[in-house]
Amino acid sequence: MANITQSSSSHPRSAEGNPFTRFLRATEIDTRLLGMVAALLVIWIGFHLYTGGLFLTPRNLWNLSVQTTEIAVLATGMVLVIVTRNIDLSIGSMLGLVAMIMGVVQAKFLPQYLGFDNSWTWLITLICGLIAGTLIGLFQGVIIAFLGVPSFIVTLGGFLAWRGLAWYVTSGQTVAPLDTTFRIMGGGAEGSVGATWSWIIGLIACVLIIVGIISSRHQRKRFNFPRRPLWAEYFLVVLGCALVLGAIWVSTIYYWPVAIAKKYAEANAIAWPETGLFISYGIAVPVLIAVLVGIVMTFIATRLRFGRYVFAIGGNPEAAELAGIKTRWVTVRIFALMGFLAAVAAAISTARLNAAANSQGTTYELYTIAAAVIGGTSLAGGTGTIAGAMLGALVMQSLQSGMGLANVDTPIQNVVVGAVLVVAVWLDTVYRSRSK
Amino acid sequence: MTDQRTSPSPNTPLVELKNISISFGGIHAVDNASVDLYPGEVVALLGHNGAGKSTLIKILSGAYKRDSGEIMIDGEPADIKNPRDAKKYGIETIYQTLAVADNVDAAANLYLGREIRTKWGTLDDVAMEASTREVMGRLNPNFRRFKEPVKALSGGQRQSVAIARAILFNARILIMDEPTAALGPQETAQVGELIKQLKKEGIGIFLISHDIHDVFDLADRVSVMKNGQVVGHARTEDVTKDEVLGMIILGKVPPKAIPGPGAMQV
Numbered sequence: 001m002a003n004i005t006q007s008s009s010s011h012p013r014s015a016e017g018n019p020f021t022r023f024l025r026a027t028e029i030d031t032r033l034l035g036m037v038a039a040l041l042v043i044w045i046g047f048h049l050y051t052g053g054l055f056l057t058p059r060n061l062w063n064l065s066v067q068t069t070e071i072a073v074l075a076t077g078m079v080l081v082i083v084t085r086n087i088d089l090s091i092g093s094m095l096g097l098v099a100m101i102m103g104v105v106q107a108k109f110l111p112q113y114l115g116f117d118n119s120w121t122w123l124i125t126l127i128c129g130l131i132a133g134t135l136i137g138l139f140q141g142v143i144i145a146f147l148g149v150p151s152f153i154v155t156l157g158g159f160l161a162w163r164g165l166a167w168y169v170t171s172g173q174t175v176a177p178l179d180t181t182f183r184i185m186g187g188g189a190e191g192s193v194g195a196t197w198s199w200i201i202g203l204i205a206c207v208l209i210i211v212g213i214i215s216s217r218h219q220r221k222r223f224n225f226p227r228r229p230l231w232a233e234y235f236l237v238v239l240g241c242a243l244v245l246g247a248i249w250v251s252t253i254y255y256w257p258v259a260i261a262k263k264y265a266e267a268n269a270i271a272w273p274e275t276g277l278f279i280s281y282g283i284a285v286p287v288l289i290a291v292l293v294g295i296v297m298t299f300i301a302t303r304l305r306f307g308r309y310v311f312a313i314g315g316n317p318e319a320a321e322l323a324g325i326k327t328r329w330v331t332v333r334i335f336a337l338m339g340f341l342a343a344v345a346a347a348i349s350t351a352r353l354n355a356a357a358n359s360q361g362t363t364y365e366l367y368t369i370a371a372a373v374i375g376g377t378s379l380a381g382g383t384g385t386i387a388g389a390m391l392g393a394l395v396m397q398s399l400q401s402g403m404g405l406a407n408v409d410t411p412i413q414n415v416v417v418g419a420v421l422v423v424a425v426w427l428d429t430v431y432r433s434r435s436k
Numbered sequence: 437m438t439d440q441r442t443s444p445s446p447n448t449p450l451v452e453l454k455n456i457s458i459s460f461g462g463i464h465a466v467d468n469a470s471v472d473l474y475p476g477e478v479v480a481l482l483g484h485n486g487a488g489k490s491t492l493i494k495i496l497s498g499a500y501k502r503d504s505g506e507i508m509i510d511g512e513p514a515d516i517k518n519p520r521d522a523k524k525y526g527i528e529t530i531y532q533t534l535a536v537a538d539n540v541d542a543a544a545n546l547y548l549g550r551e552i553r554t555k556w557g558t559l560d561d562v563a564m565e566a567s568t569r570e571v572m573g574r575l576n577p578n579f580r581r582f583k584e585p586v587k588a589l590s591g592g593q594r595q596s597v598a599i600a601r602a603i604l605f606n607a608r609i610l611i612m613d614e615p616t617a618a619l620g621p622q623e624t625a626q627v628g629e630l631i632k633q634l635k636k637e638g639i640g641i642f643l644i645s646h647d648i649h650d651v652f653d654l655a656d657r658v659s660v661m662k663n664g665q666v667v668g669h670a671r672t673e674d675v676t677k678d679e680v681l682g683m684i685i686l687g688k689v690p691p692k693a694i695p696g697p698g699a700m701q702v
Contacts, residue, residue, distance in 0.1 A: 222562070223562055303558040305551050308559060315540060315585075316536065318535060319535035319537050319548070321519070322531065323548040324520040
C-alpha cells in the first residue's frame with residue numbers, strides 16, 4: 001500500500017493500472033457496490049434462464065420492487081445501528097405492534113368520529129404510527145445509552161415484549177379491511193402513479209443527477225482539488241439517467257389486469273376498446289417511499305453532522321467521546337430513527353396486506369440484518385452504506401422471488417438464503433483483507 | 437493562531453493544577469498533586485507506568501472528574517467537567533492511543549466534534565478539506581492522502597493528523613501523552629521540531645513520558661510523579677538525567693529541585 005502511494009505522488013494518477021482499474025479510479029465507482037450489482041445481474045439472468053423467461057418480465061420486476069420496499073426501508077436504519085456496533089433485534093416486533101396500532105386507529109377508533117373513508121383518516125393514522133414507532137425506538141435507545149444495557153439484550157427483550165403487546169391490542173384478532181386512501185401506500189393498481197407521473201418523476205430525477213454532478217465539480221474546482229476527468233462525469237450522468245429511465249420504462253410497460261381495467265372503465269364510463277384497455281402501473285407508491293427514505297437516509301449519513309458522528313463512534317467510540325461528541329445522545333437518536341423507519345415499513349406492510357395482524361413482520365429483523373450485512377455493513381462497526389444495504393435487500397428478495405418462480409420448496413428457500421448470507425460475508429472478508 | 441500570548445502577566449501561570457486527587461475503587465490514582473505551566477513553556481511529566489501522570493492530565497483534559505482540588509487557567513478557577521469544557525479553555529490533547537476515528541478521512545478527524553457547516557446546516561466537506569490541506573501542508577508537506585480513511589496511513593502520518601487536529605483550533609494549552617511512542621526515529625525528530633515551533637507561538641505544552649531521554653531536550657522543566665504523588669519539580673538545566681532517574685525510581689529529590697508530597701523522606 002505504501003509503495004502505491006509513493007509512486008502515485010510522482011506519476012499522474014491515470015498512468016497506472018490496467019484500463020479497468022483506471023476506469024474505476026476515474027469514475028470513483030465503489031468496487032464493492034459494483035460487485036453487488038454483478039451478483040444481482042447473475043441472479044436475475046440465472047433465474048430468467050432457469051424458469052424459461054419468467055423472471056425478467058415487467059410484471060415480476062414490478063412485484064419484486066414492491067416486495068423489496070419493507071426490508072429496504074428497515075435496512076437503511078439498520079446500517080446506522082450496526083455501524084455504531086449495536087444491533088436491533090426488535091424491529092420485526094416493533095413493526096407488528098405499530099401495524100396493530102395503525103390498524104385499530106384507522107379501522108376502529110377514527111371511524112367513530114370521522115366516519116368511514118374520511119380523507120384525513122390515512123394521515124392521522126400514519127402520524128400516530130410514526131409517533132408510536134419513534135417513541136418505542138427512543139425508549140429502547142435511552143435504556144441502551146443511559147442505563148448501559150447492551151443493545152443486543154434490550155432489543156431481544158423488545159423482540160418478545162412488542163410482539164406480546166401487539167397481541168394485546170385486539171386480543172390477537174386481525175384488523176381488516178383498511179382505509180382506501182391508506183392502502184395507496186401498499187402498491188397495487190390503485191397504489192401506483194401511472195405512466196405520466198412516472199415519466200415526470202424520472203425526468204426530475206435525471207435533472208437532479210445532472211445538477212448534482214455539475215455542482216460537485218464546481219465545488220472542487222473552487223478549491224482547486226483534483227477532479228474526475230470530463231469523460232467520467234459524462235459517463236456517470238448517462239449511466240445514472242439510463243438506470244432511472246430504464247426502471248421507469250419497465251414499470252410503464254406493465255399494464256393493469258383486464259378485470260381491474262374493465263372495472264375502472266365501467267366506473268369512469270370509458271368505452272371498452274376492441275383491442276383492450278392498456279393502463280400502465282407506473283412506479284408503485286411504496287417504491288417511491290423507499291427511494292425517498294433511501295435518499296433522505298443517505299443525506300443524513302453523509303451530509304449531516306449526526307451521520308458523521310455515527311461513523312466516528314463506529315470507528316473509535318473513545319476518540320469520538322474525547323472529541324466532545326455526545327455519544328449517548330447519538331445512540332438514542334439512532335434507535336429512535338430505527339423506530340420511525342419500522343413504523344414506515346409497518347405502514348407499507350399493512351397497506352399492502354389490507355390488514356393488520358399481530359404476526360406481521362415476523363423474522364424481518366433477521367432479513368434486515370442480512371440485507372445490511374450483504375450490502376457491506378461490517379458487524380465490527382464503522383463501515384456501511386445506505387445504498388449498499390438497500391441493494392442487499394434487493395438481492396435477498398430477488399433470490400426469494402426467483403426461487404418462488406422456480407417452484408423451490410419453502411424450506412429449501414431458507415437453506416439457500418442462509419447459505420448466501422454466509423458466503424456473501426465470507427467474500428466480503430476476503431475482499432477487505434485483500435484491500436488492506 | 438500565531439499570537440496566543442493573552443495571559444494577564446508573565447508571572448501568572450497558564451495552568452495551575454492545585455491539590456488534585458482522584459481515586460478509583462479505593463486506589464489513589466492521583467493523590468494531592470500540584471503542577472503548573474507557563475505560556476511558551478514545555479513541562480515534562482515523568483514517572484513509571486501507573487505513576488498517575490496520564491490520570492492527572494486526563495483530569496485537565498476533562499476525560500476524568502477529579503474528587504478534589506482546583507484547576508486554575510490564567511489565574512482563575514476553571515470549570516472543567518468534560519472534554520467539551522476543556523476545549524472552551526483552549527486545552528487540546530493528543531492521546532497516547534492516537535484518539536482518531538480510523539474509518540473516516542483526515543479532514544473528518546481534524547474537525548470531529550467541530551465540523552464546518554454550510555448555511556443549510558449540512559457538512560461543508562470541501563471547506564474542511566481545504567483547510568486540512570493547508571494545515572497538513574505546514575505540518576507534514578509529504579501528506580497527500582486526504583481522501584483515504586486514517587487507518588490506511590502510517591503511524592507518523594496518523595500522529596500528524598492528531599497534532600494538526602489539536603493546533604487547528606488555536607490551542608493555548610497542549611497536552612501530549614507519549615506523542616512519540618508509536619513513531620520511528622525520523623518521525624520522532626519531526627514531532628520534536630513541531631514542539632519547538634509551537635513553543636515559539638506561546639503555547640504551553642504538557643509532555644507526558646516515561647522515557648526521560650525523549651523529553652530532556654525539549655522540556656524546560658520536569659515534574660516527576662510516583663505512586664500518584666508528585667515527587668518534585670526541577671528545571672532541566674539544574675539537574676542531570678541520572679538525578680531525574682533517581683526521582684522517578686526512588687523518589688529521591690536532588691538539591692536543586694523543589695520537593696513535593698511524594699518525595700522520599702530521609
